[in-house]
Amino acid sequence: GQNIDQPTEMTATEGAIVQINCTYQTSGFNGLFWYQQHAGEAPTFLSYNVLDGLEEKGRFSSFLSRSKGYSYLLLKELQMKDSASYLCAASTNRDDKIIFGKGTRLHILP
Amino acid sequence: DVKVTQSSRYLVKRTGEKVFLECVQDMDHENMFWYRQDPGLGLRLIYFSYDVKMKEKGDIPEGYSVSREKKERFSLILESASTNQTSMYLCASSLNRQGTHGYTFGSGTRLTVV
Numbered sequence: 001g002q003n004i005d006q007p008t009e010m011t012a013t014e015g016a017i018v019q020i021n022c023t024y025q026t027s028g029f030n031g032l033f034w035y036q037q038h039a040g041e042a043p044t045f046l047s048y049n050v051l052d053g054l055e056e057k058g059r060f061s062s063f064l065s066r067s068k069g070y071s072y073l074l075l076k077e078l079q080m081k082d083s084a085s086y087l088c089a090a091s092t093n094r095d096d097k098i099i100f101g102k103g104t105r106l107h108i109l110p
Numbered sequence: 111d112v113k114v115t116q117s118s119r120y121l122v123k124r125t126g127e128k129v130f131l132e133c134v135q136d137m138d139h140e141n142m143f144w145y146r147q148d149p150g151l152g153l154r155l156i157y158f159s160y161d162v163k164m165k166e167k168g169d170i171p172e173g174y175s176v177s178r179e180k181k182e183r184f185s186l187i188l189e190s191a192s193t194n195q196t197s198m199y200l201c202a203s204s205l206n207r208q209g210t211h212g213y214t215f216g217s218g219t220r221l222t223v224v
Contacts (some may be wrong), residue, residue: 097155
């Protein structure tokens with residue numbers, strides 16, 4: 001079957017680092033997305049990993065291990081505006097669909 | 111920047127009504143998608159389209175239909191609205207079928223069926 005797991009909620013402190021993990025089990029896996037969604041707003045694209053390894057984009061980095069079916073999103077120097085849900089999603093070659101996880105709600109404390 | 115515009119931010123409809131949710135994108139993308147998002151269930155794909163006049167069922171198409179008469183417009187139709195269709199509806203478009211450049215989502219329509 002197709003399945004994506006990520007924690008429901010996490011809490012971190014302003015200025016700190018947080019890692020949001022995602023595991024996936026999908027057939028025909030192509031790559032792994034991360035999206036950010038603020039409450040009441042649309043998801044916005046953060047990253048897409050196809051190859052194993054870490055990709056850095058400013059304060060945000062995303063990691064993929066295809067052999068382990070595992071990804072994480074790393075957020076550094078947390079700011080209050082990073083309070084949002086983070087959606088992990090797998091791209092597959094099965095009808096070219098993208099399968100979304102249920103999202104991790106990240107709370108940032110001052 | 112790609113813009114995906116959904117016609118209504120909030121809608122309240124009565125049970126049994128026919129409901130149209132409109133979505134327009136301005137970047138000539140061939141691929142468009144309709145999702146619904148519910149607490150604890152995440153984003154679920156209702157229908158998608160890779161070309162004009164083309165439509166494919168997603169994971170939860172029951173009770174819905176779609177129309178893609180023009181490339182830029184993808185409409186979601188609730189044939190006879192029911193209370194279990196109360197949800198946030200999100201339209202998205204992408205440059206390629208796999209969405210490897212990311213999906214661009216509209217701002218969503220929060221539909222309440224009473």
